[in-house]
Amino acid sequence: MPTPDLTLQKRLAAEILGVGVSRIWIDPKQVDRVAEAITREDVKRLIKEGVIQVKPVKGNSRERWRKRHEQRKKGRRRGPGRRKGDASARRDPKEEWMNRIRKIRRYLRWLRDHGIIDRRTYRRLYMLAKGGAFHSLNHLKTYLKEQGIVQNPP
DSSP, X not given: OOOOOOHHHHHHHHHHHTSOGGGEEEOGGGHHHHHHOOSHHHHHHHHHHXXXXXXXXXXXXXHHHHHHHHHHHTTTTOSGGGOOSOHHHHSOHHXXXXXXXXXXXXXHHHHHHTTSSOHHHHHXXXXXXXXXXXXXXXXXXXXXXXXXXXSSOO
16 A cells, blocks of 8 residues: 655644644654545644654754864864865965065165165155065065165165
8 A cells, every 4th residue: 555645734734833844743653544634623633642743953963063173273184185276265365465565564674774775765665565566575675676775685
């Protein structure tokens, strides 16, 4: 004997109980009784009798995630085989800019404080750096040499 289609009963029970269809449990021993229930009243009666019940909510365990997270904090699972996208895609552009500009400004300050460049030159170079004229400290040193501001930049 084929098992009866209980789609209607499950839908009605889900509506009555205010849960999703996937959370409706029907007693497998009483399938035939449930199949005969075609009105909301019939389904309500079966719910009252405990033939139709609501399954508990299934939660997702975070244990595996926690373990992976702890490993990543130690530097595991971060090798080349795990990476997608090139290096620039994995680095924050703002962090890169901050590191670069700080290094350049530190160097300019050092040049000024050691009397290698005067205040006016310092200010001009500072503003150029702020505008993104130098893409690295080496670029700044090359510029200083080419412009004749400093012969051999330290």
